[in-house]
Amino acid sequence: MRLLVVEDEERLAASLKRGLGAAGYAVDVASDGLDGLWRATEHPYSAIVLDIMLPGLNGYRVCERLRRAGIDTPILMLTAKNGEYDEAEALDTGADDYLAKPFSYVVLEARLRALLRRGGARRGTVLRLGDLWLDPAGRECGRGETRIPLTGKEYAVLECLARRAGEVVPKVDVVDEVWDASYDGDLNIVEVYVSALRKKIDVPFGRAAIETVRGGGYRVGSDGG
16 A cells, blocks of 8 residues: 655654555655645555645645545644644545644554545455455455465555456556655565565465466466465
């Protein structure tokens, strides 16, 4: 899942990018309201973490313009303010939730998970490919009754492939969805995660869900292998 963080405090933005990245999210960062508005308009995000006090265009106006444009991406607003009127204005302009600074990172991540669950109707419910299943809201995976522990990035790579079951998905498409916009490393990083996934979702069960298509990319069968 790709997230957008719109925050002008560099240290906080970097901290959120690191923490959410470690949890398996791809995170893009904008440092002012206008850039945040452009990114949120031009790219599909699973959720947006939006500061209110921003240069260029404040968070209220960014949120308001996104909603007027018909963009219903879940928005969690962050602000140093903590008055009830500020919270009311955030919600009235279209935000889905509100968190005052300073905040607990554990609470922030829990709030994001809740927003992603509520937005699950847009992304669909549990994905089922034969006995292989993925739960986007809980970011969990398993075969039949057996839950399979995956790292955040492993889950993100598998979900990217599973949502296009039956299609050949090029490595560049996986990187675009799973890694943030600043990633400029080797596309073969995808091979590392596919190899790890096979050891977890295929080998122990005698299956072969993920097929390598030479010169093309990877394909997950609709029957889950």
